[in-house]
Amino acid sequence: MENENDRRCDECGKEIKHRSVHLRNPDGDPGRLLCLECYNREMAAIADVKFEHPTFPTVLLTDVDGEEHRFDFAVQLFGYQVSIEAYELEVEHGYRFEIGGNPEEVQKLFNKLLGKMRRGLSRKHIDVDEFGGMPGMLDEMAARGWVEWDDESDGQLPLLVIDGKPVTWDQFGRILASYEGWQFKLEIMERTDEV
Numbered sequence: 001m002e003n004e005n006d007r008r009c010d011e012c013g014k015e016i017k018h019r020s021v022h023l024r025n026p027d028g029d030p031g032r033l034l035c036l037e038c039y040n041r042e043m044a045a046i047a048d049v050k051f052e053h054p055t056f057p058t059v060l061l062t063d064v065d066g067e068e069h070r071f072d073f074a075v076q077l078f079g080y081q082v083s084i085e086a087y088e089l090e091v092e093h094g095y096r097f098e099i100g101g102n103p104e105e106v107q108k109l110f111n112k113l114l115g116k117m118r119r120g121l122s123r124k125h126i127d128v129d130e131f132g133g134m135p136g137m138l139d140e141m142a143a144r145g146w147v148e149w150d151d152e153s154d155g156q157l158p159l160l161v162i163d164g165k166p167v168t169w170d171q172f173g174r175i176l177a178s179y180e181g182w183q184f185k186l187e188i189m190e191r192t193d194e195v
């Protein structure tokens, strides 16, 4: 899945707003860039599943600090599974939530995803005000987030997104350094799992 700007779907010609799939051929052919609706239609035919590509409206949610976050949704079929990803509009490293399940229950999955998003926005993990000084974790003493590519380190170090904000590996290291002598537990979970 790629982020593309000013691109059009090679199948239906519609402008691709955010998410697309680039189908590449191994022989160096440029392949085809498809909007998710066209991709899902082809995938449904290949997998022989009945799938109606849904269009979900932009959703506005408020976090625990009263800040507003606007989300769009990307629906992608992976054979017998469908995933719905919620991503923040106009925010490069913002909140992301994903859910996966049965393509025939896509509306039910969307409702579950909304619950996951509300739960995610209802808690904070890091005391951002302390960045620059001694950073700290909030009461729960846990961090939940998403691992992203960090251009600054050319991908050598991860960029973490916690509380819908980018936290560099260095910043996260400073947070951990303030708990010298404590134990920790690090778990990597699938994108669609509930953290």
Ligand SMILES: [Zn+2]
Binding pocket: 009, 010, 011, 012, 013, 014, 034, 035, 036, 037, 038, 039
């Ligand atoms: Zn298309």
